[in-house]
Amino acid sequence: MSTQKVTLRVYRGDAESGELQDYTVEVSEGMVVLDAVHQIQATQAPDLACRWNCKAGKCGSCSAEINGKPRLMCMTRMVDAIKTAEGGPILVKPMKTFPHIKDLVTDVSQNYRNNKKITPFRPAPKGPDGEWKIFQYEIDRAQEFRKCIECYLCQNVCHVLRDHHEFSFAGPRYMVRAAGLEMHPADQGDRIDQLKEELGIGYCNITKCCTEVCPEGIHITDNAIIPLKERVVDEHYDPITALFRKVFGKKAPPNPAP
Amino acid sequence: MSLPYETHEYDVLVIGAGGAGLRAAVEAAESGVKTGLVCKSLLGKAHTVMAEGGMAAALANVDTRDNWKVHFRDTMRGGKFLNNWRMAQIHAQEAPDRVRELENWGAVFDRTPDGKILQRNFGGHKYPRLAHVGDRTGLEMIRTLQDRTVEKKINVHMECTIYRLLKTDHAITGAVGYWRESGRPIVFRAKAVVLATGGIGRCFRVTSNSWEYTGDGHALAYLAGADLIDMEFMQFHPTGMVWPPSVRGILVTEGVRGEGGVLKNNKGERFMFKSIPDLYKADTADNEAEADRWLAGDKTARRVPELLTRDHVARCIVREVKEGRGSPHGGVFLDIASRRSADYIKKKLPSMYHQFKELGGIDITKEPMEVGPTAHYIMGGVRVDAETQMATIPGLFAAGEVAGGLHGANRLGGNSLSDLLVFGRRAGLGASSYAKGMKDIPQTDDGQVERIVKEMYEPFDRPSAENAFTVTSDLQTTMEANVGIARVQNELEKALQDIASLKERAKKVSVVGDCRYNPGWHQVLDLNNLLICAEALTMAALSRKESRGGHMRIDFPDSVGEEGKWNNVLRQGGEGQMVLEKQPLPEMPTELHALAHDEKAPQ
Amino acid sequence: MLRPQGMVTLSLGATDRKDAWWLSPLLFAIAFGGFSIYATWAAWQNEFYRFGPYLSPFYSPLLKPEWLPPWLSPAFLILGAPLGFRLTCYYYRKAYYRAFLLDPPGCAVGEGKPSGYRGERAFPFILQNLHRFFLALAILVWGILVKDTVEACIWDGQFGIGLGTLVMMVNVVLLGLYTFSCHSFRHLIGGKHDCWSCLTFGKQRHTLWRGVSWLNGRHMQFAWVSMIWVGLTDVYIRLCAMGLLQDSRLF
Secondary structure, eight states: OOOOOEEEEEEEBBBSOEEEEEEEEEEEETBBBBHHHHHHHHHHHHTTOOOOOOOSSSSSSOEEEEEEEEEEEGGBHHHHHHHHTTTTTTTOOOOOOHHHHHHTTEEHHHHHHHTTTOOOBOOOOOOOTOOOOHHHHHHHHHHHHHTTTOOOOHHHHHHHHTTOOTTTTTOHHHHHHHHHHOTTOOOOOOOOHHHHHOGGGGGGGOOOHHHHTTTTOOIIIIIIIHHHHHHHHHTTOOOHHHHHHHHOOOSOOOSSOO | OSSSEEEEEEEEEEEEOOOHHHHHHHHHHHTTTTTEESSSSSTOOOOGGGGGEEEEEOOOOOOOOOOOOHHHHHHEEEEEEEOOOHHHHHHHHHHHHHHHHHHTTTOOOEEEETSBOEEOOOOOOSSSEESSSTHHHHHHHHHHHHHHHHHHTTTEEEEEEEEEEEEEEEEEEEEEETTTOOEEEEEEEEEEEEEEEOGGGGGGBBBBBOOOOOOOOHHHHTTTTEEEEEETTEEEEEEEEEGGGGTOOBBOOOHHHHTTEEOOOOESSGGHHHHHHOOGGEEEBBEEEEEHHHHTTTSSOOGGGGSSSSHHHHHHHHHHHHHOOOTTSSSSEEOTTTSSSSSHHHOHHHHHHIIIIIIIOOTTSEEEEEEEOOOOOSSSEEEETTTOOOOOOOOOEOOHHHHSSTTTSSOTTTHHHHHHHHHHHHHHHHHHHHHHHHHHHOOOOOHHHHHHHHHHHHHGGGSSSSSSHHHHHHHHHHHHHHHSSBBBBHHHHHHHHHHHHHHHHHTTOOOOOOOEEEEHHHHHHHHHHHOOOOOOOOHHHHHHSSSSSBBBBBBOOOOGGGGGEEEEEEOOOOTTTEEEEEEEOOOOOHHHHHHHHHHHHHH | OOOSSSSOOTTTTOSSSOOOOHHHHHHHHHHHHHHHHHHHHHHOSSSSSEEEEEEEOOOOOOOOOTTTTTTTTTTTTTHHHHHHHTTOOOHHHHHHHHHHOOOOSTTTTOSSSOOOTTTTTTTTGGGGGGGHHHHHHHHHHHHHHHHHHHTEEETTTTEEEEEHHHHHHHHHHHHHHHHTTTTHHHIIIIIIIIGGGSSSSHHHHHHHHHHHHHHTTTHHHHHHHHHHHHHHHHHHHHHHHHHSOOOBBOO
């Protein structure tokens, strides 16, 4: 197996100060950026901090910015990183949007606080046989949102949080979560007012960076945020629909009858 | 408490926030006791997210012939009758309710055409039994439980590692750990502690397990004086990725075979037809035509041999590779491309498609995958009471992979997620009723806390000598070589010697940098746990002179009737040495015995 | 609200990205800007919008109320509908927020203006919420364009098809694809429902919604080709009317 020596330029530091430091790693076939970081830990800098768990793109722990692009380190192959580095060293930095802790680790607790604002699942009563009748075609939508691995790359790249530091906006991840609940056929919760006010959906100007970086390929903007925006319009900006809803009720009957 | 450490008090402290830990915490909190949850990673990142195939429960949605008795029988047969029968019974009886409950909490399972929870076929399960969500069932489960934890306002201490349990002579009083972020110590005082820390896969080089799987719970319990049971039974999942090298070991779900994927050697033969164990002859097709009929839904046909139990499939793969019929990179071929349409594969196995595409550059809808065995699951663990999940120390509970007994010598795929829910709940209940029986939060011994904290930071004072990553790597090398899937006396003895010398080296491992988020230091502490687990595994493996389930001895290739009547129990002896004791299996009631040994499935 | 500490505001355009992130907003600015200039010019012309049975889409429906001052082209009476539809369209919003307002200029590219961002919560962009009403107008206009296309098949009472008819046919097809792939349409047609099996004809309505969702996935492509084609349709009819181009009768 042929190996190649490559320079990784990694951000080292804490909340007060930091610097970029170069490390040489040996690249073998199929290696990903996380392997390179592990190699540095094992041979050069055992105190290099980074989060990781599954190394298979399923847990969403190893988010970072590789050559300026928000990515999972475990799903970025070194050959690709070498390409996007365009001849220079491979740049590995922590996510910019969150307060820095150490090296590649950031404080993502804001996300957990946002999560608490969302009304949890409110199940409809079950049928006489103790079951819901829910069909696959009805849950395809909700299942897409439930693929989310909470890597927070969407939160990191969202310019409302990243550039405007506007944390009244809950961020794309929580739009996706709210959408998964709202569009669940057996959910009876109502999160529309919450989306408009506490979760700040109006801050989103649908510029789609969240969708671009999602490692799970969730169509965050088209399938979650825009449909939710339309639902907010239903209740708050569309007098015709609002009137219709006043007369006929907000939600379809909760318990599928057939 | 007079010590200057951050201290928290709980009725029930749950260590680990995977499926079992979250379920235990939810149950404890719902029963009204003050509950705290500690986890090494961020909430929602636990190893449960990697579970792919599904959770086994006899809902009988797809095949109405299914019921708890068949599930019980399948579990006992899969475990080669070494299981704790009562746990297997409780598990089979309660799993359907746990699945429905999860749905009620917001989990969105795949559906049958008539709108019920869909179930898929899996190895060793007679009927389609696994409730699933594509190939990301574990993620669905952890997210649902995580949301429930948030809803119940349970206090979660994230990125906090427990280093030692606190106890008096007779009972648990709490735990000491450190914040990964700041490196500062944290003390918990608790009436009851639930261990839900998962497994020990990081003892091996090729493993499907994440970094967290360093056997913390096994070691915590062992060091506190609790019994470990069945530690020789390590499950090697037959299908892990084998190429490229950096992803070797990453899991390829059994769901691929459940959805129709077949195993082939380099001659293109479906080699699983070559040896079907006697125990499964009545249930398994012996020709391709019948296997194909079964896959197409013919209920009179027998099952495909690819879905035999994991221990057997893994052994067959090892045989094919050893006899020169393996794939170019030392595995065998797993082919679904020629069996199912590209759309079907992408719909039912999206993560697999993605994983091979991204990491291996392989399109599984067009070409076969290369797969080989990977260390996956430890059947053994903390010895617990079947009803309450209490360990042999009062106040200590264990659930999930860290607990032993349910799976016997080999776990069936899908029985882990249901195990987490069934026994997570029971451990939560057990711990909460134990806590309710106590008036006050117990006092902890200041001297004990001081000693533990001092010990925790001691590696910083060591002169620079050994590197924790190197020692861990050496341990993995020796375990892989000597205590792997095929074992033999002299290699096991060699491994024990290696472990003894690695223990000495581990004492000299030093730390670079300070205590803030320092992986080097964390590795030093985790290494000690790994060494305890490796030693337990090797000792138990030496003691069992037969092949059974996940334990395969080249020098004793057969299952011996007499050997199937006892469990290996390990505990810490008076001088700190590990002692092993053989204990007879608990007596199974005759009607369950008949059920488990029934050739045909019970109605 | 506790704000995370230690965040830096990057200056405009600052990024570690090495790829040409600026290319697509630039292309959008050029193309959209070019189209806007042409459309404004064409609307001002107030002539050469008819040729035979053809009517330029910029001038349809052709309204000439008496109060309309002669210097004002009738195009201005109706341009608001398609213009409003496109300006409030979820795709165009993304593109012009990026290309013209640099909010953001690209993903993970600095903006250099941290404070004062209100998004679509305040005037003027809160008006984007009216997209569905522009959708209604756009559907109306589209219906009229269909009528125009039918009329473009009638030459002095005789059925006939010219190259211009085909140009207009393609135009209504593309505009139709763009209009009916709209996110608001997708919502109104059924996206607002969660429990389809609770509805009468739920399965069928779901199938319809699936179809619209398929179109919606290509909304951006439809936006582009329909915009370019509507311009070309005007160009074609204009050139014919000016006598610079010979329209060919196919039959």
